[in-house]
Amino acid sequence: MGELIMMPVRNTLEEKKPVAAQATVVEFKREEIRQDMDLSVWKKAPRERTAAYFPTYSVVSKAMQTAMRGWVREWFAANQEVLLRPKSAYPILVYVCTHPFSGRPTNMFTYDIQQTEALDRAFASAAVRLGRELKELDTQDLAWFTREHYFAYRSKEILKYVIKNRRQLYKMLNVETVLMDSILKFAIIDIPALGLDASSVILRRAFATQLRRFSDELDLTPRVEELLRIATEALKSKLSNDSVIPMPQPIAA
DSSP states (O other), X not given: OXXXXXXXXXXXXXXXXXXXXXHHHHHHHHHHHHHTOOOGGGGGSOOTTSTTHHHHHHHHXXXXXXXXXHHHHHHHHHOGGGGGOHHHHHHHHHHHHSOOOOOBTTTBOSOOTTOHHHHHHHHHHHHHHHHHHHHHOOOTTSOHHHHGGGOGGGHHHHHHHHHHSOHHHHHHHHHHHHHHHHHHIIIIIIHHHXXXXXXXXXXXXXXXXXXXHSXXXXXXXXXXXXXXXXXXXHHHHHHHHHHOOOOOOOOOO
């Protein structure tokens, strides 16, 4: 117990073959999303040193982080062959189990890998959920010596392994930070200086670059437009809620 022992494995899982027709439909839908997305709301996004700055971008960041964890969980469920390589699977499992960073009233909107306190929060949040995540894994088709790497009682060992070997998890968390930095640059610097259209091109390129870097195991670049839509909808929702004037409460007799 405590050390990860890599055993020779038999690949009992057949890789899924891509279907060209499905890929064409997906690409068409992505193009539809891009063309009908109205990004003009970002012109109203709050600037730095305003009261709305931190709460607004915290909502945007949390929406993006939540979406990314959901996508990674979907990928994991569809690509169970990664379980044959525990050193690759462990960081992904820990990432999925980290709670989206809720922000800290400064300029922190994600788990900054340069901040020890933030990383401690990430690992602590993963520790709470990892055992439950392991219980939900479907490992019935795997050989016993592979399945035993993912028994729920091993959650502490898995977390300990990832804490000791942080590179892959750091990549994922750092991508979230750079994505959020790109959003801030887009809304606060680029739109006023370059206009919405040119700024949108830069933002999409930044999103594509970072989502490609997210992991050695999975490429999230197909999610660029979806992630941009999620960030935009989160901003709209926050601005809309902030503009609601509370009704006066009746004075008690």
